[in-house]
Amino acid sequence: MMIPILSILLCLVTILFCYLYLNKVLGRISTIIDMFISKRTVEDTDVSDTRESKLISQLKRLLLIAKHDMNSSKEEKEMVTRLISDLSHQLKTPLANITMYVEILKTESLSEEEREEFIQRTGEQAAKMEWLLKSLFKTSRLETGIIEFNEAPSFIKETIADSISAVFSQAEKKQIRIVLEECEDRKLFHNRKWTVEALSNILENAVKYSPESSEIKISLVPMELYTKIQIEDQGIGIPSEEFNLIFRRFYRSEQVEQKEGTGLGLYLSQLILSKQGGYVTVDSKVGKGSKFSVFLKNDLITP
Known part of the structure; x- marks a missing residue:
């Protein structure tokens, strides 16, 4: 008689335990x-292996x-x-x-x-x-x-030459000289096609806002991790408070509203460069010209 009662009690305890557990x-x-x-942070501190x-x-x-x-x-x-x-x-x-x-x-x-x-x-x-x-x-x-970019180490001079070619006719109409200063060619990590677009957008702006018969200088400055591609013009210049604004989508300064443009070129350039692990900065003085610096990663592996 005791055994059936114990079995029933055991079953009841098991059922109760399962109920509480579930x-x-x-x-x-x-x-x-x-x-x-x-929309609160989902947290659960129990890390037991059960x-x-x-x-x-x-x-x-x-x-x-x-x-x-x-x-x-x-x-x-x-x-x-x-x-x-x-x-x-x-x-x-x-x-x-x-x-x-x-x-x-x-x-x-x-x-x-x-x-x-x-x-x-x-x-x-x-x-x-x-x-x-x-x-x-x-x-x-x-x-x-x-x-998606497939950047690879390749020589930068050909990329720069292609970007100059893209704006050559516009520069020629204004008799603007684009000069690549004497420098040693360097292997940099970049996608040639997209980097040509990024550089030509910067050069196009330089041509657009520079006076006739002026000069645009391009130079390479080797650094430890990056190489700086410097594009210097003799144009109208950019106020210092607009240095960051000019890289925004559709931003156009009040002083250039009368000129043709969309405000997309520089935004696209910085977007392309950032996708490759590079970046672009600007330094300028109103009435003196602008200096855009493009930074691309050096090839530190290929001999």
């Missing part, structure tokens, strides 16, 4: 889920993955919203100009010379829109990490 585990799981929903601790740990990892995915999704939506906003803002002016030129071209009283002029202006505005679209999408893909 209640404790479910309580901890419920607490963690509540913390996640209320099955329930492993379950709790797996749940935490699952919730962290879900949180990361939610944040990524939010960032992507914000990126798309910003891109659409940027596009509508930047395309408004050239689109309005094209509409106006098309209306003018409908006028029968235009001479052949005037007609050719407005056709040329329409083409220029269309080219500006195309460049804007390409630059914005390129910027967006760089920011989101869709474009």
